[in-house]
Amino acid sequence: MHASMLDALVRRANADGHGDDAKALADLISELPADDATGAAVLEALQGATPRTWARLDERLRNDDIYRNGHVHGRRAASKARLTSEIGLLRALCSADGRVREMALRRRVDMSRLLPVVVLRAADWAGPVADRARALLPGLLRDALGSADARAVTAVGMAAHLAGRRRGDVVLGLVTDLLADASPEALAAVRGADDRHARRLAYRIWLDGPDVEARGVLDAMLAEGDNVCRAWCGRFLVERVVAGGCPDLVEPLLSAGSGVLRAMALDALVRSGRPERGRECLGDRSAAVRSVAQWAVRRLGEDPASLYREALASYVDDGTAAVAGAILGSGECGGREDVAVVEPFLRHARPRVRAAAVRTIASLGGRDGWPVLLTDPAPVVVRTVGREVIAREVIVPVEELRGLLRSAGPLHVRRAAHLLLAWHGTWTRLEADLWLLAVHDPDLGPAARSDLHIWLDRDARAVYGRPPAGVGEELARLVRVAGGELREGAERRLRWQLGLARES
Numbered sequence: 001m002h003a004s005m006l007d008a009l010v011r012r013a014n015a016d017g018h019g020d021d022a023k024a025l026a027d028l029i030s031e032l033p034a035d036d037a038t039g040a041a042v043l044e045a046l047q048g049a050t051p052r053t054w055a056r057l058d059e060r061l062r063n064d065d066i067y068r069n070g071h072v073h074g075r076r077a078a079s080k081a082r083l084t085s086e087i088g089l090l091r092a093l094c095s096a097d098g099r100v101r102e103m104a105l106r107r108r109v110d111m112s113r114l115l116p117v118v119v120l121r122a123a124d125w126a127g128p129v130a131d132r133a134r135a136l137l138p139g140l141l142r143d144a145l146g147s148a149d150a151r152a153v154t155a156v157g158m159a160a161h162l163a164g165r166r167r168g169d170v171v172l173g174l175v176t177d178l179l180a181d182a183s184p185e186a187l188a189a190v191r192g193a194d195d196r197h198a199r200r201l202a203y204r205i206w207l208d209g210p211d212v213e214a215r216g217v218l219d220a221m222l223a224e225g226d227n228v229c230r231a232w233c234g235r236f237l238v239e240r241v242v243a244g245g246c247p248d249l250v251e252p253l254l255s256a257g258s259g260v261l262r263a264m265a266l267d268a269l270v271r272s273g274r275p276e277r278g279r280e281c282l283g284d285r286s287a288a289v290r291s292v293a294q295w296a297v298r299r300l301g302e303d304p305a306s307l308y309r310e311a312l313a314s315y316v317d318d319g320t321a322a323v324a325g326a327i328l329g330s331g332e333c334g335g336r337e338d339v340a341v342v343e344p345f346l347r348h349a350r351p352r353v354r355a356a357a358v359r360t361i362a363s364l365g366g367r368d369g370w371p372v373l374l375t376d377p378a379p380v381v382v383r384t385v386g387r388e389v390i391a392r393e394v395i396v397p398v399e400e401l402r403g404l405l406r407s408a409g410p411l412h413v414r415r416a417a418h419l420l421l422a423w424h425g426t427w428t429r430l431e432a433d434l435w436l437l438a439v440h441d442p443d444l445g446p447a448a449r450s451d452l453h454i455w456l457d458r459d460a461r462a463v464y465g466r467p468p469a470g471v472g473e474e475l476a477r478l479v480r481v482a483g484g485e486l487r488e489g490a491e492r493r494l495r496w497q498l499g500l501a502r503e504s
Contacts, residue, residue: 049154259284
Protein backbone atom coordinates (compact mmCIF):
# COMPACT_ATOMS: atom_id res chain seq x y z
CA MET A 1 0.00 0.00 0.00
CA HIS A 2 1.34 3.44 -0.94
CA ALA A 3 2.51 5.70 1.90
CA SER A 4 -0.01 8.41 1.02
CA MET A 5 -2.81 5.87 1.19
CA LEU A 6 -1.61 4.72 4.62
CA ASP A 7 -1.46 8.31 5.83
CA ALA A 8 -5.01 8.90 4.58
CA LEU A 9 -6.20 5.74 6.37
CA VAL A 10 -4.67 6.94 9.65
CA ARG A 11 -6.24 10.39 9.24
CA ARG A 12 -9.65 8.78 8.65
CA ALA A 13 -9.15 6.59 11.72
CA ASN A 14 -8.34 9.71 13.77
CA ALA A 15 -11.57 11.36 12.63
CA ASP A 16 -13.72 8.22 12.72
CA GLY A 17 -16.24 8.22 15.55
CA HIS A 18 -17.16 4.55 15.10
CA GLY A 19 -13.78 2.86 14.75
CA ASP A 20 -14.33 1.32 11.30
CA ASP A 21 -11.09 2.75 9.93
CA ALA A 22 -9.20 1.60 13.01
CA LYS A 23 -10.53 -1.88 12.26
CA ALA A 24 -9.25 -1.59 8.69
CA LEU A 25 -5.82 -0.65 10.08
CA ALA A 26 -5.89 -3.61 12.46
CA ASP A 27 -6.86 -5.99 9.64
CA LEU A 28 -3.98 -4.70 7.53
CA ILE A 29 -1.48 -5.10 10.39
CA SER A 30 -2.76 -8.59 11.24
CA GLU A 31 -2.42 -9.80 7.66
CA LEU A 32 1.06 -8.37 6.95
CA PRO A 33 4.03 -10.78 7.06
CA ALA A 34 6.22 -9.90 10.03
CA ASP A 35 9.17 -8.97 7.83
CA ASP A 36 7.22 -7.30 5.04
CA ALA A 37 8.61 -3.93 3.96
CA THR A 38 5.09 -2.50 4.10
CA GLY A 39 5.26 -2.89 7.87
CA ALA A 40 7.81 -0.07 8.14
CA ALA A 41 5.52 2.20 6.12
CA VAL A 42 2.58 1.30 8.37
CA LEU A 43 4.59 2.18 11.50
CA GLU A 44 5.65 5.45 9.92
CA ALA A 45 2.04 6.34 9.12
CA LEU A 46 0.96 5.41 12.65
CA GLN A 47 3.20 8.14 14.06
CA GLY A 48 0.36 10.50 13.13
CA ALA A 49 -2.28 8.46 15.00
CA THR A 50 -4.14 10.01 17.94
CA PRO A 51 -4.29 8.34 21.37
CA ARG A 52 -7.86 7.25 20.66
CA THR A 53 -6.76 5.59 17.40
CA TRP A 54 -3.92 3.75 19.18
CA ALA A 55 -6.33 2.54 21.88
CA ARG A 56 -8.82 1.31 19.27
CA LEU A 57 -6.04 -0.33 17.30
CA ASP A 58 -4.88 -2.17 20.42
CA GLU A 59 -8.41 -3.44 21.04
CA ARG A 60 -8.92 -4.48 17.41
CA LEU A 61 -5.58 -6.31 17.23
CA ARG A 62 -6.38 -8.19 20.42
CA ASN A 63 -9.78 -9.20 19.05
CA ASP A 64 -8.19 -10.21 15.74
CA ASP A 65 -5.68 -12.36 17.64
CA ILE A 66 -8.51 -14.21 19.38
CA TYR A 67 -10.54 -14.50 16.16
CA ARG A 68 -7.65 -15.80 14.06
CA ASN A 69 -5.85 -17.97 16.60
CA GLY A 70 -8.27 -18.76 19.41
CA HIS A 71 -7.89 -18.09 23.11
CA VAL A 72 -5.17 -20.71 23.73
CA HIS A 73 -3.04 -20.12 20.65
CA GLY A 74 -0.89 -17.47 22.29
CA ARG A 75 0.02 -19.73 25.22
CA ARG A 76 1.09 -22.50 22.88
CA ALA A 77 2.95 -20.27 20.49
CA ALA A 78 4.44 -17.70 22.87
CA SER A 79 7.94 -19.00 22.32
CA LYS A 80 7.46 -18.81 18.55
CA ALA A 81 6.18 -15.24 18.37
CA ARG A 82 7.75 -13.33 15.47
CA LEU A 83 9.48 -10.37 17.09
CA THR A 84 12.09 -9.67 14.42
CA SER A 85 10.35 -6.53 13.08
CA GLU A 86 8.44 -3.57 14.42
CA ILE A 87 5.17 -4.78 12.93
CA GLY A 88 5.67 -8.20 14.54
CA LEU A 89 6.50 -6.47 17.82
CA LEU A 90 3.34 -4.36 17.56
CA ARG A 91 1.21 -7.47 17.07
CA ALA A 92 2.88 -9.13 20.05
CA LEU A 93 2.38 -6.07 22.26
CA CYS A 94 -1.33 -6.16 21.37
CA SER A 95 -1.67 -9.95 21.69
CA ALA A 96 -4.53 -11.49 23.61
CA ASP A 97 -1.99 -13.55 25.56
CA GLY A 98 -0.32 -11.76 28.47
CA ARG A 99 2.81 -13.90 28.19
CA VAL A 100 3.30 -12.80 24.60
CA ARG A 101 2.84 -9.15 25.60
CA GLU A 102 5.39 -9.52 28.42
CA MET A 103 7.90 -11.29 26.16
CA ALA A 104 7.59 -8.50 23.59
CA LEU A 105 8.38 -5.90 26.26
CA ARG A 106 11.54 -7.81 27.22
CA ARG A 107 13.00 -7.62 23.72
CA ARG A 108 16.13 -5.46 23.54
CA VAL A 109 15.01 -3.50 20.50
CA ASP A 110 14.14 0.10 19.71
CA MET A 111 10.53 0.69 20.75
CA SER A 112 10.50 4.44 20.29
CA ARG A 113 7.90 4.30 17.51
CA LEU A 114 5.73 2.02 19.66
CA LEU A 115 5.76 4.35 22.69
CA PRO A 116 1.93 4.82 22.76
CA VAL A 117 1.49 1.04 23.02
CA VAL A 118 4.04 0.86 25.83
CA VAL A 119 1.97 3.48 27.68
CA LEU A 120 -1.10 1.30 27.17
CA ARG A 121 0.73 -1.77 28.46
CA ALA A 122 1.78 0.20 31.56
CA ALA A 123 -1.92 0.10 32.53
CA ASP A 124 -2.28 -3.56 31.51
CA TRP A 125 -4.48 -5.79 33.65
CA ALA A 126 -1.73 -8.43 33.81
CA GLY A 127 0.70 -7.45 36.57
CA PRO A 128 3.96 -8.71 34.97
CA VAL A 129 3.10 -6.89 31.73
CA ALA A 130 2.33 -3.62 33.51
CA ASP A 131 5.47 -3.85 35.65
CA ARG A 132 7.73 -4.40 32.65
CA ALA A 133 6.08 -1.56 30.68
CA ARG A 134 6.46 0.83 33.62
CA ALA A 135 10.14 -0.03 33.83
CA LEU A 136 10.61 0.78 30.13
CA LEU A 137 8.41 3.87 29.98
CA PRO A 138 10.62 6.48 31.74
CA GLY A 139 13.59 5.95 29.39
CA LEU A 140 11.45 5.94 26.26
CA LEU A 141 9.45 9.01 27.28
CA ARG A 142 12.55 10.97 28.35
CA ASP A 143 14.07 10.38 24.92
CA ALA A 144 10.86 11.52 23.22
CA LEU A 145 10.55 14.60 25.43
CA GLY A 146 14.16 15.43 24.82
CA SER A 147 13.48 15.92 21.13
CA ALA A 148 10.00 17.43 21.74
CA ASP A 149 8.55 15.40 18.88
CA ALA A 150 5.08 14.04 18.11
CA ARG A 151 5.79 10.77 19.92
CA ALA A 152 5.99 12.58 23.25
CA VAL A 153 2.76 14.46 22.61
CA THR A 154 0.90 11.26 21.71
CA ALA A 155 2.32 9.40 24.71
CA VAL A 156 1.24 12.15 27.12
CA GLY A 157 -2.18 12.23 25.51
CA MET A 158 -2.45 8.45 25.85
CA ALA A 159 -1.62 8.66 29.57
CA ALA A 160 -4.24 11.38 30.03
CA HIS A 161 -6.84 9.23 28.24
CA LEU A 162 -6.00 6.30 30.52
CA ALA A 163 -6.84 8.29 33.65
CA GLY A 164 -10.38 6.91 33.62
CA ARG A 165 -9.23 3.30 33.41
CA ARG A 166 -8.34 1.00 36.23
CA ARG A 167 -4.57 1.33 36.87
CA GLY A 168 -4.55 4.32 34.52
CA ASP A 169 -3.98 6.77 37.37
CA VAL A 170 -0.60 5.14 38.10
CA VAL A 171 0.48 5.66 34.50
CA LEU A 172 -0.76 9.25 34.50
CA GLY A 173 1.18 9.95 37.68
CA LEU A 174 4.35 8.50 36.16
CA VAL A 175 3.97 10.53 32.96
CA THR A 176 3.13 13.68 34.94
CA ASP A 177 6.33 13.37 36.96
CA LEU A 178 8.38 12.92 33.79
CA LEU A 179 6.66 15.85 32.09
CA ALA A 180 7.32 18.08 35.10
CA ASP A 181 11.07 17.50 34.61
CA ALA A 182 10.95 18.04 30.83
CA SER A 183 12.50 21.00 29.06
CA PRO A 184 10.42 24.16 28.44
CA GLU A 185 10.49 23.34 24.72
CA ALA A 186 9.02 19.88 25.32
CA LEU A 187 6.35 21.28 27.63
CA ALA A 188 5.48 23.93 25.05
CA ALA A 189 5.17 21.23 22.36
CA VAL A 190 2.67 19.29 24.49
CA ARG A 191 0.75 22.51 25.24
CA GLY A 192 0.32 22.88 21.50
CA ALA A 193 -1.03 19.36 21.03
CA ASP A 194 -4.27 18.78 19.15
CA ASP A 195 -5.36 16.41 21.93
CA ARG A 196 -7.01 18.54 24.61
CA HIS A 197 -6.29 16.03 27.38
CA ALA A 198 -2.53 16.24 26.75
CA ARG A 199 -2.77 20.01 26.43
CA ARG A 200 -4.57 20.40 29.74
CA LEU A 201 -2.06 18.21 31.55
CA ALA A 202 0.82 20.27 30.14
CA TYR A 203 -0.89 23.55 31.08
CA ARG A 204 -1.48 22.38 34.63
CA ILE A 205 2.18 21.44 35.06
CA TRP A 206 3.40 24.61 33.38
CA LEU A 207 1.26 26.94 35.47
CA ASP A 208 2.40 25.21 38.67
CA GLY A 209 6.05 25.70 37.73
CA PRO A 210 8.28 28.16 39.63
CA ASP A 211 9.65 30.03 36.62
CA VAL A 212 6.54 30.70 34.56
CA GLU A 213 6.26 34.31 33.39
CA ALA A 214 2.94 36.15 33.49
CA ARG A 215 3.47 37.72 30.06
CA GLY A 216 3.99 34.28 28.53
CA VAL A 217 0.81 33.04 30.20
CA LEU A 218 -1.12 35.97 28.75
CA ASP A 219 0.20 35.28 25.24
CA ALA A 220 -0.64 31.57 25.59
CA MET A 221 -4.14 32.34 26.85
CA LEU A 222 -4.93 34.70 24.00
CA ALA A 223 -3.88 32.03 21.47
CA GLU A 224 -5.52 29.10 23.27
CA GLY A 225 -8.78 27.66 21.95
CA ASP A 226 -9.64 25.36 24.87
CA ASN A 227 -11.88 27.07 27.42
CA VAL A 228 -10.51 25.07 30.34
CA CYS A 229 -6.90 26.02 29.60
CA ARG A 230 -7.94 29.64 29.05
CA ALA A 231 -9.69 29.68 32.42
CA TRP A 232 -6.60 28.29 34.15
CA CYS A 233 -4.42 30.95 32.54
CA GLY A 234 -6.92 33.64 33.52
CA ARG A 235 -6.93 32.51 37.15
CA PHE A 236 -3.14 32.49 37.16
CA LEU A 237 -3.01 36.09 35.89
CA VAL A 238 -5.67 37.27 38.30
CA GLU A 239 -3.83 35.73 41.24
CA ARG A 240 -0.63 37.46 40.13
CA VAL A 241 -2.39 40.82 39.91
CA VAL A 242 -4.13 40.41 43.26
CA ALA A 243 -0.82 39.43 44.83
CA GLY A 244 0.71 42.70 43.69
CA GLY A 245 1.54 42.24 40.04
CA CYS A 246 0.95 44.54 37.10
CA PRO A 247 -2.80 45.23 36.59
CA ASP A 248 -2.20 45.79 32.88
CA LEU A 249 -1.78 42.03 32.54
CA VAL A 250 -5.50 41.42 32.93
CA GLU A 251 -6.72 44.31 30.82
CA PRO A 252 -6.99 42.08 27.69
CA LEU A 253 -9.20 39.68 29.66
CA LEU A 254 -11.98 42.27 29.84
CA SER A 255 -12.72 41.53 26.18
CA ALA A 256 -12.43 37.75 26.53
CA GLY A 257 -15.27 35.61 25.22
CA SER A 258 -15.70 33.85 28.56
CA GLY A 259 -17.82 35.70 31.11
CA VAL A 260 -15.96 33.91 33.91
CA LEU A 261 -12.64 35.31 32.67
CA ARG A 262 -14.07 38.80 32.28
CA ALA A 263 -15.47 38.67 35.82
CA MET A 264 -12.14 37.46 37.22
CA ALA A 265 -10.23 40.18 35.38
CA LEU A 266 -12.56 42.95 36.58
CA ASP A 267 -12.39 41.61 40.13
CA ALA A 268 -8.57 41.73 39.97
CA LEU A 269 -8.61 45.30 38.66
CA VAL A 270 -10.98 46.45 41.38
CA ARG A 271 -8.90 44.78 44.09
CA SER A 272 -5.74 46.36 42.69
CA GLY A 273 -7.22 49.85 43.04
CA ARG A 274 -9.14 50.43 39.82
CA PRO A 275 -12.83 50.30 40.83
CA GLU A 276 -13.70 52.88 38.17
CA ARG A 277 -13.38 50.11 35.57
CA GLY A 278 -16.65 48.75 36.91
CA ARG A 279 -18.71 51.52 35.31
CA GLU A 280 -17.95 50.38 31.76
CA CYS A 281 -18.90 46.78 32.60
CA LEU A 282 -22.31 47.46 34.16
CA GLY A 283 -24.06 46.44 30.94
CA ASP A 284 -22.02 43.28 30.29
CA ARG A 285 -23.97 40.33 28.89
CA SER A 286 -22.67 38.08 31.71
CA ALA A 287 -24.45 38.19 35.06
CA ALA A 288 -21.15 37.38 36.82
CA VAL A 289 -19.44 40.41 35.26
CA ARG A 290 -22.39 42.68 36.06
CA SER A 291 -22.29 41.54 39.68
CA VAL A 292 -18.60 42.47 40.01
CA ALA A 293 -19.22 45.77 38.21
CA GLN A 294 -22.08 46.65 40.57
CA TRP A 295 -19.86 45.90 43.56
CA ALA A 296 -17.11 48.08 42.07
CA VAL A 297 -19.50 50.99 41.58
CA ARG A 298 -20.73 50.73 45.16
CA ARG A 299 -17.12 50.87 46.33
CA LEU A 300 -16.96 54.25 44.61
CA GLY A 301 -19.98 55.39 46.64
CA GLU A 302 -22.34 55.35 43.64
CA ASP A 303 -25.69 53.64 43.15
CA PRO A 304 -25.67 51.17 40.21
CA ALA A 305 -29.47 51.39 39.90
CA SER A 306 -29.22 55.14 39.21
CA LEU A 307 -26.50 54.56 36.62
CA TYR A 308 -28.69 51.96 34.91
CA ARG A 309 -31.60 54.39 34.79
CA GLU A 310 -29.42 57.06 33.21
CA ALA A 311 -28.04 54.60 30.67
CA LEU A 312 -31.47 53.26 29.71
CA ALA A 313 -32.81 56.78 29.23
CA SER A 314 -30.22 57.28 26.49
CA TYR A 315 -30.69 53.79 25.03
CA VAL A 316 -34.39 54.02 24.14
CA ASP A 317 -33.68 54.67 20.45
CA ASP A 318 -30.52 52.54 20.38
CA GLY A 319 -30.83 49.81 17.75
CA THR A 320 -28.04 47.58 19.08
CA ALA A 321 -28.35 44.50 21.27
CA ALA A 322 -25.79 45.83 23.79
CA VAL A 323 -28.58 47.48 25.76
CA ALA A 324 -29.80 44.03 26.92
CA GLY A 325 -27.12 43.84 29.61
CA ALA A 326 -28.13 47.21 31.04
CA ILE A 327 -31.78 46.13 31.12
CA LEU A 328 -30.89 42.94 33.00
CA GLY A 329 -28.67 44.91 35.37
CA SER A 330 -31.56 47.24 36.12
CA GLY A 331 -33.60 44.22 37.17
CA GLU A 332 -30.78 43.10 39.46
CA CYS A 333 -30.39 46.44 41.23
CA GLY A 334 -33.61 48.36 40.69
CA GLY A 335 -37.05 48.42 42.21
CA ARG A 336 -40.69 48.55 41.17
CA GLU A 337 -40.23 52.13 39.95
CA ASP A 338 -37.86 50.87 37.24
CA VAL A 339 -40.61 48.92 35.49
CA ALA A 340 -41.71 52.09 33.68
CA VAL A 341 -38.10 52.72 32.60
CA VAL A 342 -37.81 49.26 31.02
CA GLU A 343 -41.28 48.94 29.46
CA PRO A 344 -40.40 50.85 26.24
CA PHE A 345 -37.86 48.13 25.43
CA LEU A 346 -40.66 45.56 25.06
CA ARG A 347 -41.08 47.10 21.60
CA HIS A 348 -37.35 47.19 20.75
CA ALA A 349 -36.31 45.95 17.30
CA ARG A 350 -33.87 43.36 18.72
CA PRO A 351 -35.33 40.08 20.07
CA ARG A 352 -32.56 39.79 22.64
CA VAL A 353 -33.49 43.20 24.04
CA ARG A 354 -37.20 42.36 24.18
CA ALA A 355 -36.40 39.11 25.99
CA ALA A 356 -34.24 40.99 28.50
CA ALA A 357 -37.06 43.47 29.08
CA VAL A 358 -39.50 40.63 29.77
CA ARG A 359 -37.12 39.07 32.32
CA THR A 360 -36.47 42.38 34.07
CA ILE A 361 -40.06 43.57 34.28
CA ALA A 362 -41.19 40.17 35.55
CA SER A 363 -38.40 40.10 38.17
CA LEU A 364 -39.38 43.59 39.37
CA GLY A 365 -42.97 42.51 39.89
CA GLY A 366 -44.54 43.92 36.75
CA ARG A 367 -47.36 41.77 35.38
CA ASP A 368 -48.65 43.93 32.54
CA GLY A 369 -47.39 44.38 29.02
CA TRP A 370 -45.05 41.44 28.68
CA PRO A 371 -47.43 38.41 28.64
CA VAL A 372 -48.81 39.63 25.29
CA LEU A 373 -45.38 38.87 23.77
CA LEU A 374 -46.40 35.22 23.85
CA THR A 375 -47.08 35.73 20.12
CA ASP A 376 -43.77 37.48 19.41
CA PRO A 377 -42.16 36.50 16.08
CA ALA A 378 -38.86 35.67 17.83
CA PRO A 379 -38.61 32.24 19.54
CA VAL A 380 -36.23 33.57 22.22
CA VAL A 381 -38.82 36.11 23.34
CA VAL A 382 -41.64 33.57 23.46
CA ARG A 383 -39.51 31.10 25.41
CA THR A 384 -38.67 33.83 27.91
CA VAL A 385 -42.33 34.79 28.31
CA GLY A 386 -43.25 31.14 28.87
CA ARG A 387 -40.60 30.69 31.54
CA GLU A 388 -41.62 33.88 33.34
CA VAL A 389 -45.33 33.02 33.21
CA ILE A 390 -44.57 29.76 35.01
CA ALA A 391 -42.00 31.24 37.42
CA ARG A 392 -44.23 34.19 38.39
CA GLU A 393 -47.47 32.17 38.23
CA VAL A 394 -49.10 34.63 35.86
CA ILE A 395 -52.44 33.32 34.62
CA VAL A 396 -52.99 33.43 30.88
CA PRO A 397 -56.61 32.58 29.96
CA VAL A 398 -57.01 28.94 28.92
CA GLU A 399 -59.15 29.86 25.91
CA GLU A 400 -56.39 32.15 24.66
CA LEU A 401 -53.83 29.35 25.00
CA ARG A 402 -56.13 26.87 23.24
CA GLY A 403 -56.55 29.34 20.41
CA LEU A 404 -52.79 29.69 20.04
CA LEU A 405 -52.24 25.93 20.13
CA ARG A 406 -54.91 25.22 17.51
CA SER A 407 -53.96 28.08 15.23
CA ALA A 408 -51.77 27.99 12.16
CA GLY A 409 -49.28 30.27 13.87
CA PRO A 410 -45.52 29.81 14.19
CA LEU A 411 -44.32 26.57 15.76
CA HIS A 412 -42.55 28.30 18.65
CA VAL A 413 -45.81 30.04 19.64
CA ARG A 414 -47.79 26.79 19.49
CA ARG A 415 -45.08 24.99 21.47
CA ALA A 416 -45.23 27.65 24.21
CA ALA A 417 -49.04 27.37 24.32
CA HIS A 418 -48.76 23.60 24.73
CA LEU A 419 -46.25 24.04 27.57
CA LEU A 420 -48.46 26.55 29.38
CA LEU A 421 -51.60 24.44 28.98
CA ALA A 422 -49.70 21.51 30.51
CA TRP A 423 -48.59 23.74 33.39
CA HIS A 424 -52.07 25.23 33.86
CA GLY A 425 -53.65 22.06 35.23
CA THR A 426 -54.19 18.32 34.80
CA TRP A 427 -57.28 18.49 32.58
CA THR A 428 -55.96 21.21 30.28
CA ARG A 429 -52.75 19.22 29.98
CA LEU A 430 -54.53 16.02 28.96
CA GLU A 431 -56.86 17.87 26.62
CA ALA A 432 -53.93 19.57 24.84
CA ASP A 433 -51.98 16.33 24.51
CA LEU A 434 -54.96 14.33 23.24
CA TRP A 435 -56.01 17.05 20.80
CA LEU A 436 -52.52 17.11 19.24
CA LEU A 437 -52.66 13.34 18.82
CA ALA A 438 -56.21 13.43 17.48
CA VAL A 439 -55.28 15.85 14.70
CA HIS A 440 -52.00 13.98 14.00
CA ASP A 441 -49.96 17.13 14.51
CA PRO A 442 -46.58 16.38 12.86
CA ASP A 443 -44.64 18.92 14.91
CA LEU A 444 -46.03 18.65 18.43
CA GLY A 445 -47.63 15.18 18.27
CA PRO A 446 -44.51 13.29 19.43
CA ALA A 447 -44.07 15.64 22.40
CA ALA A 448 -47.75 15.23 23.29
CA ARG A 449 -47.48 11.42 23.18
CA SER A 450 -44.41 11.50 25.39
CA ASP A 451 -46.10 13.85 27.85
CA LEU A 452 -49.18 11.62 28.09
CA HIS A 453 -47.03 8.59 28.85
CA ILE A 454 -45.14 10.57 31.50
CA TRP A 455 -48.44 11.56 33.07
CA LEU A 456 -49.65 7.96 33.15
CA ASP A 457 -46.36 6.60 34.52
CA ARG A 458 -45.56 9.29 37.08
CA ASP A 459 -48.14 12.02 37.64
CA ALA A 460 -51.46 10.17 37.46
CA ARG A 461 -50.93 8.53 40.84
CA ALA A 462 -51.32 11.96 42.51
CA VAL A 463 -54.70 12.65 40.82
CA TYR A 464 -57.68 11.50 42.85
CA GLY A 465 -60.55 13.53 41.41
CA ARG A 466 -62.48 13.27 38.16
CA PRO A 467 -62.79 15.94 35.46
CA PRO A 468 -65.87 18.20 35.52
CA ALA A 469 -68.80 17.04 33.41
CA GLY A 470 -68.19 19.20 30.34
CA VAL A 471 -64.45 18.61 30.42
CA GLY A 472 -64.94 14.89 30.93
CA GLU A 473 -67.11 14.62 27.82
CA GLU A 474 -64.48 16.39 25.70
CA LEU A 475 -61.73 14.18 27.10
CA ALA A 476 -63.81 11.08 26.39
CA ARG A 477 -64.26 12.18 22.78
CA LEU A 478 -60.54 12.87 22.37
CA VAL A 479 -59.61 9.51 23.91
CA ARG A 480 -61.84 7.74 21.37
CA VAL A 481 -60.15 9.57 18.50
CA ALA A 482 -56.55 9.60 19.73
CA GLY A 483 -56.35 6.43 21.82
CA GLY A 484 -54.85 4.45 18.97
CA GLU A 485 -51.84 6.78 18.95
CA LEU A 486 -50.79 5.64 22.42
CA ARG A 487 -48.75 2.58 23.37
CA GLU A 488 -50.49 -0.70 24.11
CA GLY A 489 -52.57 -0.55 27.27
CA ALA A 490 -52.25 3.21 27.66
CA GLU A 491 -55.75 3.96 26.36
CA ARG A 492 -57.30 1.51 28.80
CA ARG A 493 -55.29 2.96 31.67
CA LEU A 494 -56.25 6.49 30.65
CA ARG A 495 -59.94 5.60 30.55
CA TRP A 496 -59.76 4.05 33.99
CA GLN A 497 -57.89 7.04 35.41
CA LEU A 498 -60.45 9.47 34.02
CA GLY A 499 -63.42 7.37 35.14
CA LEU A 500 -64.63 6.84 31.59
CA ALA A 501 -66.85 3.92 30.62
CA ARG A 502 -65.11 1.09 28.79
CA GLU A 503 -65.88 1.01 25.08
CA SER A 504 -67.84 -2.01 23.96
